[in-house]
Amino acid sequence: MRLMHTSLPEFKLKIQGAVLKGSPNKKLKIKGLESLKSAKMQSLRTGRIEKAVEEVSMDKESSEIEVIVMPRVPETMHTVIVKGYDKEENPTKAILEVINIIHPTEQVELDGFDNIDDRRPSIGKH
Amino acid sequence: MKKLKIRLMEKGTGVKQGVPINMAFVDLKDIKAIDITEEEAANIIAEYLDSPVAINIFDMDAITTTSDGIVVESAITTMAAGDKGKVHPEFGILNMEAMEVTENLITEEPHLKQIKAYNFEDNILFRGPNPAKKLIPVHNVVMTGAAINNNSATEVMNAVTMEEMLLPYLGQKQIMEDGDILLGVTGQEISVGIGMTVAEKFGRVFPTRQFSAGETAHGSGDYAKTLKENIPIIVAPKDVLAKYIIRALESGMVPGKDIGCSPAVLKVAHSLGTKIDLDNINNSAWEELNSIGIKKEDLEKPSPQMTKEEIIENVEKIIPGVSKPKRVDSKNVVKKISININ
Numbered sequence: 001m002r003l004m005h006t007s008l009p010e011f012k013l014k015i016q017g018a019v020l021k022g023s024p025n026k027k028l029k030i031k032g033l034e035s036l037k038s039a040k041m042q043s044l045r046t047g048r049i050e051k052a053v054e055e056v057s058m059d060k061e062s063s064e065i066e067v068i069v070m071p072r073v074p075e076t077m078h079t080v081i082v083k084g085y086d087k088e089e090n091p092t093k094a095i096l097e098v099i100n101i102i103h104p105t106e107q108v109e110l111d112g113f114d115n116i117d118d119r120r121p122s123i124g125k126h
Numbered sequence: 127m128k129k130l131k132i133r134l135m136e137k138g139t140g141v142k143q144g145v146p147i148n149m150a151f152v153d154l155k156d157i158k159a160i161d162i163t164e165e166e167a168a169n170i171i172a173e174y175l176d177s178p179v180a181i182n183i184f185d186m187d188a189i190t191t192t193s194d195g196i197v198v199e200s201a202i203t204t205m206a207a208g209d210k211g212k213v214h215p216e217f218g219i220l221n222m223e224a225m226e227v228t229e230n231l232i233t234e235e236p237h238l239k240q241i242k243a244y245n246f247e248d249n250i251l252f253r254g255p256n257p258a259k260k261l262i263p264v265h266n267v268v269m270t271g272a273a274i275n276n277n278s279a280t281e282v283m284n285a286v287t288m289e290e291m292l293l294p295y296l297g298q299k300q301i302m303e304d305g306d307i308l309l310g311v312t313g314q315e316i317s318v319g320i321g322m323t324v325a326e327k328f329g330r331v332f333p334t335r336q337f338s339a340g341e342t343a344h345g346s347g348d349y350a351k352t353l354k355e356n357i358p359i360i361v362a363p364k365d366v367l368a369k370y371i372i373r374a375l376e377s378g379m380v381p382g383k384d385i386g387c388s389p390a391v392l393k394v395a396h397s398l399g400t401k402i403d404l405d406n407i408n409n410s411a412w413e414e415l416n417s418i419g420i421k422k423e424d425l426e427k428p429s430p431q432m433t434k435e436e437i438i439e440n441v442e443k444i445i446p447g448v449s450k451p452k453r454v455d456s457k458n459v460v461k462k463i464s465i466n467i468n
Contacts, residue, residue, distance in 0.1 A: 074217055074269050075262045100264045104285035105217060107210040107271030123216055123261060 005040035008033070018050045019065050022057025032069035042126075048119070073123070074103040128160040129464040130170055133301060137178070139459050140309045140358045141450050146289035147178035147273045147282055151301055151460070154185045154203060160467065164204045168219055172208025174465045178273035180282045181206040181213075184302050189249040192295055193280075193331070194386030195237035195324035195339060196374045197244065200299055201252035205279035209271025216261055218270040222278060223256040223328045234335065236384045237324050243377035253326055254278040257333040266331065278330040292354060294320070295330075296362035296370065301456045305366070308451050309459075312359040314351035315447035318342075318414045319388035321350055340382040340406040342414050350414040363453055364441040368394055372434050375400040382407040389420050390445045397437050397444050399429030418446070 006014070012030060019028045033039075049067070056062050077100050084092040110116060135149040150171045157167045168181045183204040190201035206219040213219050225231065227247070232238045241247060254266045255278065262268075267276040274283040280298075283290045292312055300307045321344035325335035337343040344350040361367070371394040379385045381395045383403035392415070395402050404422055407415075412422060437444060 073261065073263070075264055075267065077263060102265065102267065102269065102274055102276070102283070102285065104272050104274075105209075105214050105269055107212065107214070108286055110210065 004043040006043045006046045008036055008039040008041060011041040011046055014046060014050050015053050015067055018053035019057045021054045022059070022062070022065075026057055026062070027064040029064070029066045030069070031066065045126075052119070068109055070106065070109070071103050072120070074105050076101050076103065128162075128467040130160060130162070130167055130467055131156040131462065131464050132171060134175075134461045134463055135301070135459060136461070140291065140360055141311055141452060142356075142358045143289050144309075144358055145282060145291045145293075145360070146284035146287060147180055148175055149282065149293070150175070150179055150181045151298065152181065152183045153302065154183055157183065162467070164221070165206075165213070165219055168204070168206035168208065168213045170465055170467055172206075172213045172270070173211045175208065176211045177209065178271060178284060179208045180273060180275035180279070181208060182275070182279045182298060184298075185250070185252070186302060187249060189241065189246050189251050190295060191237065191251075191253055191324070191326065191330075192370070193320050193323050194388040194391050195326075195379075196370050196385060196391075197237065197240035197246065198296065198299065198370055199246075199249070200302060201250075202279045202295070202298070203252055205268055205275050207268045207270045207273035207275040209273045212270060214268075214270035218268050220255050220260055220266070220268050222252040222254060223259075225251040225253065225328065227251055231327070235324065235326055237339070237374075237379060239384070240374055240377050240379065244373070254328050254330045254333065256328055266333075280330060290357045292316075292320070292357060292359040292361075294359070294361050296367060297360040300362045300366065301360075301460055304457050306363050306453055307456045307459075308361045308363050308448055308453050310359055310361070310448040310451040312354045312357055313447050313449040314355050314418050315389045316359065316361075317352065317354040318344070318350045318418050319386075319390060319447065320354065321345075321414065322386040322388040322391075322411065324384075324386050339384055339386050340403065340411060341408055342411040344414060345410045347410070347413045348417045351417050359448065361448060364390075364445045365438045368437055368441045368445060371395075372398060372437065387411055387415070389415065389418060389447065392420060392425060393444050393446065394437060396425050396429055397432045397440075398434070399431040 080097040082095040133151040137148050138144040185203045186200045188201035204221050266278045272286040321342045323337050323343045325338040381391045381402045387407045
């Protein structure tokens with residue numbers, strides 16, 4: 001089970017399902033996955049996140065659930081692909097470049113929260 | 127009750143939007159005096175300010191190098207970033223590496239001959255961190271929340287507002303010594319100059335000896351002058367910068383060969399009449415220098431052979447760089463405060 005991966009659409013469905021366990025009236029926002037079209041999500045963690053979403057959704061005071069996915073390591077290295085096409089949409093030229101992006105850490109998303117349960121293992125213990 | 131002494135520069139200090147987050151400058155002696163660790167000190171400051179802050183800890187008895195390879199007294203030993211009362215335990219704090227200055231290191235990095243020339247052999251040398259000891263893959267950066275402290279504590283950013291400021295080392299040294307500082311906008315000359323680095327192991331920006339004297343780390347032609355042109359900066363006044371450059375030149379350092387070929391270094395060397403290795407400055411570096419009006423043919427002309435005193439007196443005409451400059455006593459913009467520790 002540890003090595004299995006969940007598809008991106010299934011991940012989103014599982015999160016939605018976990019919210020519904022709290023109440024069908026509770027709203028869900030998922031942020032940070034907008035640019036992903038296809039991905040395989042770590043299954044073990046998907047289960048733990050499902051459980052966390054369910055736990056927050058079961059809380060009577062929470063009427064809206066936000067799930068934010070952001071880089072754990074706040075500097076990410078990306079390949080940038082610049083592609084050209086002709087009028088018939090045939091590929092003309094592609095250039096590969098790289099860009100490093102610095103991100104804020106999780107604190108910027110936790111304004112006003114006093115009850116924070118950090119369940120993440122340390123880096124390298126995933 | 128223990129008290130931690132810090133120098134605090136509040137967010138907004140400087141020209142334009144100013145420094146984008148709070149800046150805390152701390153003397154290692156003041157941390158040791160109350161028997162706490164650098165990490166504990168950083169967390170105490172983050173908790174006290176409870177807002178984005180860059181925390182730079184200095185050993186005033188150590189030595190460091192500027193980006194163009196000038197050896198100077200004092201060094202940053204630890205950089206940190208705090209926000210929401212905390213320093214991120216994984217990415218919020220980083221120590222600079224204490225370097226053993228061996229004959230082999232001096233052979234690889236000839237600008238370090240200055241250490242012997244200035245009798246600094248007993249002072250510990252720090253530049254950047256050891257890449258094997260940091261989790262962030264590329265930059266020498268720490269971050270917590272919105273606070274970003276980059277390039278071994280010489281550039282700060284706010285990750286949310288995306289504002290940025292440069293804090294080259296000599297300006298920070300002035301703050302630690304209660305001297306004057308120059309607030310301004312970086313301008314084209316410094317934007318080019320900060321790319322004229324020397325090759326260093328565990329350097330402030332690069333972990334390996336990537337760019338040697340006479341080369342440019344930017345390698346971006348006409349665009350180099352625009353890279354940091356419009357962001358605010360805090361530097362040492364030009365007469366202070368000139369004194370350090372003159373000391374390096376008089377110790378035998380040759381711009382373009384031993385030390386970097388930044389506009390400030392080239393202009394002071396030409397005014398003083400010391401040797402410049404013009405032929406070792408490569409085409410990419412010349413392209414960037416030409417774009418801000420520093421031409422090889424001008425530097426080939428006979429030097430005016432100015433004295434040190436004449437250079438200091440005319441330094442505003444000699445050293446280019448910094449738009450909208452405003453010279454201030456650092457004591458007027460940096461508060462000295464003591465934080466009570468429970």
